[in-house]
Amino acid sequence: MRRPCETSPERPRRMTQSDSLNRPYEECGVFGVWGVPDASALTALGLHALQHRGQEAAGIVSFDGERFHQHKGLGLVGDVFGDSRVMATLPGTVAIGHNRYATTGGTHVRNVQPLYADYEFGGLAVAHNGNLTNSATLKQALVKRGCIFHSSTDTEVFIHLIAISLYTTVLDRFIDAVKQVKGAYSLITLTPDDGLIGMRDPLGVRPLVLGRMPGYEQGNGGWVLASETCALDIIGADYVRDIEPGEIVVINNDGLRSLRPFGDQGGRFCVFEYIYFARPDSVLEGQPVYEARRQIGCELARESAVEADVVVPVPDSGVPSAIGYAAESGIPFELGIIRNHYVGRTFIEPTDQIRNLGVKMKHSANRPVLAGKRVILVDDSIVRGTTSRKIVDMVRAAGATEVHMRITSPPTKHACFYGIDTPEESKLMAATHTLEEMAQAIGADSLAFVSFDGLYRALGHANRAEGARRYCDACFTGDYPIELVDKEGNLVA
Ligand code: SF4
Structure with a gap:
């Protein structure tokens, strides 16, 4: 039975x-x-x-x-x-x-x-x-x-x-x-x-x-x-x-x-869904994710222009933003980093030595595209900074003469308590480093994050004040729209 x-x-x-x-x-x-x-x-x-x-x-x-x-x-x-x-x-x-x-x-x-x-x-x-x-x-x-x-x-x-x-x-x-x-x-x-x-x-x-x-x-x-x-x-x-x-x-x-x-x-919809989490072919709250990312790239190009030879996305979420950056700046878009889609999160990393090679299992540098070039790398976020460092190192090792990192989110300074796994605040690079210190730590010639105004303009709002009323952006601002009951009661680390 x-x-x-x-x-x-x-x-x-x-x-x-x-x-x-x-x-x-x-x-x-x-x-x-x-x-x-x-x-x-x-x-x-x-x-x-x-x-x-x-x-x-x-x-x-x-x-x-x-x-x-x-x-x-x-x-x-x-x-x-x-x-x-x-x-x-x-x-x-x-x-x-x-x-x-x-x-x-x-x-x-x-x-x-x-x-x-x-x-x-x-x-x-x-x-x-x-x-x-x-x-x-x-x-x-x-x-x-x-x-x-x-x-x-x-x-x-x-x-x-x-x-x-x-x-x-x-x-x-x-x-x-x-x-x-x-x-x-x-x-x-x-x-x-x-x-x-x-x-x-x-x-x-x-x-x-x-x-x-x-x-x-x-x-x-x-x-x-x-x-x-x-x-x-x-x-x-x-x-x-x-x-x-x-x-x-x-x-x-x-x-x-x-x-x-x-x-x-x-x-107060999670603004990080547009930056990174959602699939680019999804439409959330009437807003196509792909277009939101492309527009963030355009804003970044206007806000933090730099002379370079190629715009290269860190795949996959950086791709639409890099397309936007390239279109706005007139600098050619190139796939200078190739992602291996068959590694995912299932690979076992038995030793530190192998673990340190991890980024190369997921991403490899496209040397003919990068060698001798001044490169603008477009990525969605910097969390601990260790992955960014490895990617910058990899691009330089492939022959890039300059590496300029452009990030499609504001600096991640706070933990998320609303269902996104982020490290505790003390482990977030932006919470403990200045912009210059971050650039140095990841080995980039320059580093810039999209501004709050730029982010919210890309999402169709006039400015930060208008956008912030509409979205949760607590991991960037620390303005948590929902009471953190357990945290305040010290029940959750
Ligand atoms: S803190 Fe808010 S914006 Fe940041 S990931 Fe969590 S829900 Fe999204």
């Missing part, structure tokens, strides 16, 4: 590298689909398009009208869901999925989402992108009440808050739960009665878009929720709109309903 939520056999774990956080790392990707055949296959495709948001693990929970089914594993989506026998264990016309990059909790299968729980009212699965800033505080209180946590991810807090809620309906329990949490998050929940529930946090820091499969306009099916529009494109779904900050959408056999239990608190 099958259990309420069937779990297919676990596959061997893929090995992951220990990561030294030389760049800020993406959070997670979420995806959900309602009322279509092969819901799990579409979800696997959606997760594949969102792979850049998390490479450590992936999971899908489907519902066949009677029972939930789940499969999760460590590794890339193709590793976890590449076997048709696995997909056959996930029947149903409704499914949700998750790509994990661990910002809380370790790399264990028990932390892989969606998380599933059996309640007195039936099963419920939840997939979550982001970070709760009061999860440790809530967890402490929940444990005192007798709740037993099975994972170390903050997502499980939702599971327990829903369980202990005194409200009757699942939707009311869900709303009761999200009213107690603080943080930056996008959630997709799957329940038998209320169907698919999608939500963005009250300030909409993390993204979530709504799409629809063509041909379903006359019925109630075909709805899709995803972290980014690139996940709609891969399955041929049409973009409908972004879920609004604080909005809850409920999708079931009665159609789609929108609830606003938090009212309108304005939005």
Whole structure:
């Protein structure tokens, strides 16, 4: 006899590298689909398009009208869901999925989402992108009440808050739960009665878009929720709109309903999504990511011009900005650094000597393009500075006579507590060095970051004052728009 939520056999774990956080790392990707055949296959495709948001693990929970089914594993989506026998264990016309990059909790299968729980009212699965800033505080209180946590991810807090809620309906329990949490998050929940529930946090820091499969306009099916529009494109779904900050959408056999239990608190979307995290072919909050990056490059060229022979992107996120810089400056764009796409984050680095060669496994210098040239390198950020140093050294070793580094974000001086993995502040180079010291430390002839005015102009705003009201830019400014409850209570390091 099958259990309420069937779990297919676990596959061997893929090995992951220990990561030294030389760049800020993406959070997670979420995806959900309602009322279509092969819901799990579409979800696997959606997760594949969102792979850049998390490479450590992936999971899908489907519902066949009677029972939930789940499969999760460590590794890339193709590793976890590449076997048709696995997909056959996930029947149903409704499914949700998750790509994990661990910002809380370790790399264990028990932390892989969606998380599933059996309640007195039936099963419920939840997939979550982001970070709760009061999860440790809530967890402490929940444990005192007798709740037993099975994972170390903050997502499980939702599971327990829903369980202990005194409200009757699942939707009311869900709303009761999200009213107690603080943080930056996008959630997709799957329940038998209320169907698919999608939500963005009250300030909409993390993204979530709504799409629809063509041909379903006359019925109630075909709805899709995803972290980014690139996940709609891969399955041929049409973009409908972004879920609004604080909005809850409920999708079931009665159609789609929108609830606003938090009212309108304005939005503070993560500006780093445009600079680095999102895929360049995604459109977030009506703004194409590619064009935003290109415009940042144009702004950088106007703000920090320097005489040079070639503009070279640090792939991949630096490419659209380097195109913009080259167009604005009239200096030729060249692919002076080639990225090896087959290394990813899965290579094991057994010794320091091999680890130090790591940058060459990912990036190699295109010597014929660089030799004898004055090079402008365009990259998205400097975190610890160690990767930038290696890249500058590599470009010089390939014969560049000058290396000028241009960065498409303002200096990263503060940690992110909203779902992006950054090192603590003392490890951030911009928090401890002046601009001149940074240039010297990474070995560049000159270094410049885009200004706040330039960044927000590139995003279509008049200046910094206008843009800052609209976005979270706390990792550059320290202006955290959501209360850091656990940090202030010293529960989180
Ligand atoms: S602190 Fe930075 S990375 Fe984190 S949500 Fe805000 S802008 Fe994004």
